[in-house]
Structure formats: structure tokens, C-alpha cells
Amino acid sequence: MDFLKKLFNIPIKEDKQIQNQEVNLSLDDLFVHNFVNKGGKFLYCTSEADVKTNFANILSENNWNAVQLLNPKLKSIVNHKEVTIATNTNSDLPAFTTCEHLIADNGDVLFSSNQLKSTKLKDYTNNFIVYATTSQLVKDTGQGLTGIKTKYANNLPTNISSIKNYNTQNVDDNFLNYGNNNSKNLYLLLFEDL
Template sequence: MQENISSKELILKKIRKALLEKRDNPYPNLEDTALYKNNEEILEIQFAEQLSAVSGNFIFCENGMDFIENILELAEKYNWRKIYCWEPELQALLSNYEFPFYKTDKDFEMAEVGITLCEALIARNGSVMVSNHGAAGRRLSIYPHHHLVIARTGQLVPDLKEAFALIKKKYSNQLPSMISTITGPSRTADIEKTLVLGAHGPKELFVFLVDDFS
């Protein structure tokens, strides 16, 4: 008399048999396969397009003077008054052109703009890689309504792999305790599935790519 086997037992039997059998890897060269297709587009253009797609703003500057002219235009357009910058390098640049800003966290609860440096710009998805290593820490990239990121052309890389390579080269084994990426302004669609910018952080993101700070 044939023994009755339930469907559950039959499935488990097949699973056990499959686990015991030696199986060839269907994708033996997976790790050597590129995750993305090659993109021949200039990195600056690729980054600008991807950043714009996530509601960010890209501004290319030839030098420090060009950067100051652009930030003056924005300050006038948005009527900025409470502008904070804690990075010594950027403070020196702004002070050289007598651009008004706050060097300390005085009245920080009223901050409108935070100006920071970054670790890298990632062209493939328009993201900004930041860490807590700089003088700005985390607050200037999170609290003010407008976040201004200043980067050099040498910090523009194709993807995350290259961005982490920059981090590793810069810090060696003393990596920052916080490394993160920012992709456009803060957003949420939790409320009635309506997209809202600035929900948990800055509602505007401006990325300045400066070719020469002199």
C-alpha cells in the first residue's frame, strides 16, 4: 500500500533534496559584471541632470568671485538674512569679499541658510556625500531651510564606489563616524500621498561646483 504524502511533506522533501545536490552557480561572473551601463556623458552634465531631477539646484562657478556673485544673487532673490557658515576655508572666502554671515551658532533657531563643504558629488544619482568630520558637523546640512553645498571639481565622481575611494584616501583608517548621502531636498509623501519638500530638513538644496577657489 502506497504511503500517503501530504503536499507540505512533498515540498519539504524536494527542498531537502535540492539543498543536498551540488548546483552550479548560474552567474559565475556576477561580481565582475558592471552594475550600470557605461555612460559617456560628461560628469558635470550627468550630475546636473540627476540633481535637477530630484528638485535640487546646480550652479557651476569658475572661481571664488563667480561663487560670490551667484550667492549674492540668491541672497537677494530669497531675502536671506540669517546665513551660517562654520567651515574656516569658506569663512575666509566669504570674509574676503565682505559677504555677511554668522560664524557661531548665535540665534541658530532662526537660521535660514547653512553653507557647508562635502566629501564628494556622485554623478550617477545627483547625490552629495557628507560626513560629520567638518566644522559644520551635521546641523548646518539639516536644520536651515536652505542648504548650500560647496564642492571642488575634483570631488565629482561617477558613483558611490569612487566616492568611498575618495573618503578612504582622505581619512585612511580614521573614517568619520557618520557618512551619508543627500539626494535633493528633504521630502515626504506620507500625507495623502502628496509630495512635500522640506518635511524633515532643508526644502531647497543648492550645489555649487567651483572649478578654482582662487
């Protein structure tokens, strides 16, 4: 290909400049891009019917007939005739919960004790289904923590952590994370609320 560029006198520098240009994405596009690149499974929902249908499809695809319901507000999404709901922590069942924020710049999902109680994220099952809304998108972890501080000013939650990797087979070589593997197989039901 360089031969043709030389033959027709096409400068090669322009192609390299085009490839090195920074692309500015919106918060939702940036989050989805980073989330999917890390192995997360993303389902966009525009109605409550979409949320229920996509949730049922996730369970069907994985042959799951029971879930750990970590947030009782999500009970309306679960079809009680087809799915058994467990309210206690069971490492074999997929966990169904909400989150605090979706971090756009790195595709992480941020949780607190409001979702996880006092159980560490690593002690939960490897399979997570998370319900979130587009209004929970923030640019970075700093904005996510500020959002938590603002929302819960009088009663700050504890156990703030995030899922950073969506491939449970991945090994984290970072010595700062030793013994704290937060890799989960994660499905995200993202509901458009803006």
C-alpha cells in the same frame, strides 16, 4: 503621425530604437542632469569672483542676511559687511558648507562629520548652500566612500550621509528612511578646478 508613417512606408521600429538608445554622459553632465531633475539649484563658477557673486545673489534672492558657517575655510566667500555669520547650529538660518563628494549617477551630495560635526543632517535647516569643486565628482556612492576612506585613512570621519532630495515638500515612502528625512532646499556653487 502614425498615419503619415504608414502612408510614406516609414518603419515605426526605427523611432522606438532611437528613443531607447542609451546616452553616455560625462561625470559632470550626469551629475548636473540628475541633480537638477531632483530639484537642486546649480551655479557653475569659473573663478573665485563668480563664487562670491553667485553666493551674494543666492542670499539676495532669498532675503537672507545671515548664514550658519559650517566650514571656517569658506569665510573668505562671505561679505562680512552685508551678511552676519553664525558659527552655532541654528535651524532658522541657511547652512553654508562644503561636502565630501558629488555622486554623479544619482545627483546626491555626500557629507561626513568633517562638514556636519555630530549633528544629524535632518536636524539642520532646510536651506543649504554647498561649495564644491569639479574634482569632487565621483561616479557612484561606492567611489565616494572609497574616496573618503583613502583621504582620511588614519582618521575616518563619522556621520556619513547624503542629501538625496532637493524638494522639502517631497515625502519619502521608503520605509528604510523612516524618521530620517534628508530633503533640503539646496544651492550648489560648483567651482571648476580641473
